[in-house]
Amino acid sequence: MAKRILFQFDIDSQPSSFDAVVAIDSGVDHLIPYAGVQATLIEPLVHGAMFTRGDKDLKNTAIFLGGSDVEAAETLLRCVTDAFFGPVRVSVMMDANGCNTTAAAAVVAAARHIDLAGSRAVVLSGTGPVGQRVSRLLARDGAHVTLTSRSRSRAQRVCDSVAQEIADASDAPPNLKAAAAGSPEEVTAVLSDAQIVVACGAAGVQLASENDLTSAQDLVVAIDLNAVPPSGLGGVAVMDKGSPISEGASAVGYGAIGVGGLKMKTHRAAIESLFESNDKVLNIDEIYQIAQAVDRR
Amino acid sequence: MAKRILFQFDIDSQPSSFDAVVAIDSGVDHLIPYAGVQATLIEPLVHGAMFTRGDKDLKNTAIFLGGSDVEAAETLLRCVTDAFFGPVRVSVMMDANGCNTTAAAAVVAAARHIDLAGSRAVVLSGTGPVGQRVSRLLARDGAHVTLTSRSRSRAQRVCDSVAQEIADASDAPPNLKAAAAGSPEEVTAVLSDAQIVVACGAAGVQLASENDLTSAQDLVVAIDLNAVPPSGLGGVAVMDKGSPISEGASAVGYGAIGVGGLKMKTHRAAIESLFESNDKVLNIDEIYQIAQAVDRR
């Protein structure tokens, strides 16, 4: 049988060692890392992957796109799929900076505790790659999403962009609104009726205090994706995994490592699934489906 | 048993993914790609490959030289063999840009249809790496070769160089002549008594029309090594593999993909043979022998 080959196309000057280990733990026989991969130079690499194996074996060659620059990786993904010739193609997964597996695992964790359809969710500091993806998944599953930033206009621009992406995927219109959440008063206001809170801020910045969370009377689940102390949500520790956010509270919290187990399993399952056929394109929506399936096991 | 290690020394900034997959499909246990390999820096890499395993295991380490610059790879090959110490050496194969496997497969395909010795062959646009190698193989097997270029003087320079290479390998004097084939009249003239035509032009340039080929009354086989439409030889499609060049014609044609199957098998067989002993140097003549053996299987 043809060996499983994964081309790790990484944008950074050194390919991610994290992605390398996960690939090997997902059953890849030969990992071939490339550093400093640029959009202008990727076509011959994709063609080399496509044109070397016959129909039957082609599914055993796949591509992983990683690195710390998510936008550049999105561009690379388009270049990769543009290089395909009809059915002559290989499966490809994009998870630069872990953005897709992290966002998918966070939303699946939230859905363990509340039906997303019709729920009220707040994505704090939601303008980055992970926040955008969390908002997209929540909105596509019917949640009423408030995406915040210190600047309301920046939040609005990102909402518009996420809404456009969802519309492009021809869904029901999403329920997404922007809010500023810079000052303590703004944070209190935005959380007042939230059932789900996901904090996607920069490392070491607290976005809401423990008091903010306990004052949010409808809160069901609070997820903090920041792994570096202090935690982004007061009262939620990095190892928390569905434990009460404070003594006696009904709302539960997840820290980055608490979500991390599902994230890792999703990453591995996604890599494994690349080799099931030669036509997978695993981006946020496909990886979310994988995370859901992994969580049901 | 010692694992089979192939060092892929590639001149380009990203090592060929094509060569990587073929190496793995040839039974290599560990592929170790190097990018941007330069002649001035290769000696310690070759020494590291030579001085790490004992006599018995040394044949399980080998070197592949690739990349898009064939001349630079030829220089690297000399540097590699210069770095050997007598019997302390490892096997090495050069196939930059697929030049050797492509040329070898094309000539073997032609030889399926006509005895090369004494045949009349035309190599259109024969001045590049593949054309030179096709001309060399045809001439060494006794064909009367006409090598063309738009510029007759350029064609002559390349003929002289190929003839010198053949003389250096101390063969019978080759029968090689240069011709200009820029204008339609020149093409018609050069093809008038050709039995074999091999087109080695740039992608997407037609070198002879279907009418040129059907008018060549002695034509037996026409091979077009250009994979990008329009085809280099009118009437020969990229997938053709020994089919008539036009309805009712006795001459047959091969397109780039039609030759590609044998090229791939030759590439794999060549990599496999590297591990039979520690003293192989696989360049055009050795790879041609491998292609002949593969075709007889």
Added chain:
Amino acid sequence: MAKRILFQFDIDSQPSSFDAVVAIDSGVDHLIPYAGVQATLIEPLVHGAMFTRGDKDLKNTAIFLGGSDVEAAETLLRCVTDAFFGPVRVSVMMDANGCNTTAAAAVVAAARHIDLAGSRAVVLSGTGPVGQRVSRLLARDGAHVTLTSRSRSRAQRVCDSVAQEIADASDAPPNLKAAAAGSPEEVTAVLSDAQIVVACGAAGVQLASENDLTSAQDLVVAIDLNAVPPSGLGGVAVMDKGSPISEGASAVGYGAIGVGGLKMKTHRAAIESLFESNDKVLNIDEIYQIAQAVDRR
């Protein structure tokens, strides 16, 4: 079972092919080489290696630090261990330029012929990475070491530094002294009562003549670590392995290749031992212990 992954972090623009082959021959399942690794960029690579596998499997991921610049590799080693979080760590080995395995093998070879404790040893041209390590190991095992250089003050600076390193490892005070050994007279003087001589000079420089060695009446063992002719010690050939330094002499000699067998076995045993637990840090002292164990087998 988790596959054995070795990250080869190499400082040079091309990772060492030597280190790659040895790693594979030591049972590594997946070797992942990195070129041009810099101290400022290593933390995320170390974290990626640490945070991808659970407790039980973490010992199957390890790091090798290599390249031609030993000082830079020492700095990298500090950066690697600084990036660990308590017990969340992976095993790491430093052997840039083979400095540790070479020095360890040389001292173990000497100890086959004389009890190091109380012996008189001279390390010629001992100021480089290998010479410093040879001096350190000899002194820690109780030898009276004279470290030479053409410049006495340079030799003294290196002695002070080696002595400080030994003191930092809280041993008994080492017996180390500096000497100039540039002129023939200085060489004769420094060798006059030597029992052990180890030559660590640059390739192709003779540090002592055959006459110098035969005139050293107490000499027991002479080791030349230079592999390029002429040999660093007259009368000691590169392949010598415990053979008399001249006809009828009782002193024996080792050349670079004579020491090389033990060096290679030590290198392989060290790589294998990385995967026994996740907390090894293999630098000169640890690698010396491994060389001793390998030699006793």
